[in-house]
Amino acid sequence: MNIIFSLTAGLVFGLGLVLSGMANPAKVLGFLDLAGPWDPSLVLVMCGAIAVAYRAFVLATKRTSSLLGLPMQLPTARGIDRNLVGGSLTFGVGWGLAGICPGPALVLVGAGLAQGLIFVGAMLTGMGFVEFLRRGAP
Amino acid sequence: MAVDWYHYTPLASLLGGVLIGLATALFALFNGRIAGISGIVGGLFRPKTGDTAWRIAFIAGLLAAPWLFQSFASLPEIRVDASARTLIVAGLLVGVGTRLGSGCTSGHGVCGLARLSPRSLVATVSFMLTGFVTVFVIRHLLA
Numbered sequence: 586m587n588i589i590f591s592l593t594a595g596l597v598f599g600l601g602l603v604l605s606g607m608a609n610p611a612k613v614l615g616f617l618d619l620a621g622p623w624d625p626s627l628v629l630v631m632c633g634a635i636a637v638a639y640r641a642f643v644l645a646t647k648r649t650s651s652l653l654g655l656p657m658q659l660p661t662a663r664g665i666d667r668n669l670v671g672g673s674l675t676f677g678v679g680w681g682l683a684g685i686c687p688g689p690a691l692v693l694v695g696a697g698l699a700q701g702l703i704f705v706g707a708m709l710t711g712m713g714f715v716e717f718l719r720r721g722a723p
Numbered sequence: 724m725a726v727d728w729y730h731y732t733p734l735a736s737l738l739g740g741v742l743i744g745l746a747t748a749l750f751a752l753f754n755g756r757i758a759g760i761s762g763i764v765g766g767l768f769r770p771k772t773g774d775t776a777w778r779i780a781f782i783a784g785l786l787a788a789p790w791l792f793q794s795f796a797s798l799p800e801i802r803v804d805a806s807a808r809t810l811i812v813a814g815l816l817v818g819v820g821t822r823l824g825s826g827c828t829s830g831h832g833v834c835g836l837a838r839l840s841p842r843s844l845v846a847t848v849s850f851m852l853t854g855f856v857t858v859f860v861i862r863h864l865l866a
Contacts, residue, residue, distance in 0.1 A: 591778075595788075600739075603789055605735060609802060610805070620863050623726055626731055629737040633741040634740040640748070641752055651752060659751070662825070665841065668823045679818075680850060680857075681858045682813035686829075687827045707812075713818075714815075715822035716768040716769065716822070
């Protein structure tokens with residue numbers, strides 16, 4: 586059952602990315618280009634998503650198990666450390682270079698774009714590299 | 724700052740955002756999890772019993788989305804201007820950065836901000852900042 590909900594969530598999420606324009610790298614770069622002709626559309630994507638998600642998380646954080654009876658696994662980390670800031674700064678550089686973040690990258694692959702495959706291949710390599718470093722650490 | 728009214732799509736973007744929020748809500752309430760794409764994908768590198776199928780299912784949903792969209796309406800423009808070399812560098816940075824920073828636009832930018840997490844606020848401000856700076860450097864300083 587959780588597999589079906591997971592698939593549905595991914596599907597609705599992806600439809601949202603396509604409809605909103607987040608899946609169009611040229612549009613994302615138009616948002617990130619404050620000094621050029623600026624496209625503020627993505628502010629509305631964030632507002633729409635956060636407004637709905639906020640209500641859900643108010644309910645979700647009060648629960649000890651999900652509506653399917655699964656354990657709640659919302660993040661518990663609270664510290665603001667070097668990895669969080671350094672990692673996010675690094676991510677932003679990559680995002681600004683191509684206008685693609687992980688969700689839209691997968692949508693590009695689904696849309697059959699070779700550029701999506703190249704990006705996702707590199708992204709998985711980067712993720713694997715971090716995993717490799719973490720395993721190497723004691 | 725000049726607004727690009729021609730490319731501005733307030734209604735579609737707001738509705739798309741609401742869909743993203745609904746997916747996030749569904750996932751949090753029914754699966755008890757954060758719809759953070761980099762975390763969902765990254766978790767596949769550390770396979771545990773019973774922890775893989777739902778990740779694959781979520782990713783399959785994302786992959787199938789443009790196809791499903793197309794059967795109801797024409798797909799909006801999707802344009803990638805970056806060269807293969809830029810895509811590789813960008814992909815590597817996004818992969819490393821999101822795993823080190825424990826999240827991306829969805830996990831920190833949507834879920835984290837909606838949960839009022841100070842950690843995610845710091846992460847979101849950080850990646851937005853370098854995103855803006857990178858585009859500024861490429862389009863206005865180097866071009």
